[in-house]
Amino acid sequence: MSSLLSDSQLTDEAEIVWLEDPDKLDYVRQALDKVNTRRGKPRYERDGRIIGYTNLAADAERDPDSGLFSRRTFFLLPHDRPNDPTGPYAVGAPGEAIDPGTVRPGKVGAKTPRSQKGHAAALAPLGHCPGPVHGAKGAPGTASTGVGDAGASRKPQVGFARPPVE
DSSP, X not given: XXXXXXXXXXXXXEEEEESSOGGGOSOEEEEEEEESOSSSOOOOOSSSEEEEEEEEOTTOOOOTTTOXXXXXXXXXXXXXXXXXXXXXXXXXXXXXXXXXXXXXXXXXXXXXXXXXXXXXXXXXXXXXXXXXXTTOOOSTTOOOOSSSSTTTOOOOOOSSOOOOOO
16 A cells, blocks of 8 residues: 555556545545455445545556565545544644545546645645546446446546546
């Protein structure tokens, strides 16, 4: 698991699957987990709840050392702002928190004023959602890869579309 990710770690991602509507959340935490499968809901072993996850391309290879696949999960802990608005993150956000509207397959999510909220927002670099998602289908638990069958295209798509964060 890692909270500081780079795009180079996410090259095999084919799609994002949201289990909850990301438009209703200021931020989600993201982590890179080692799992035994390329697709489907991964086992979740943290406090809190899983909000979404990535599915990998059909040709994604296992890590040669561990024999596992690296997949991102998006989650919230019990003390996060959406669960406890007056808690420790009433202002600011945890280090691995990103605006879910900036999440794309193969791209690390960004911190935005929306995700950072309050004084921390003035310190965080402005993130920008790359634009509306064309052809996205929007219902929790669904995903879209763009065209064709899953894994056939790596065109970045997500399960929910939203306008750019301003």
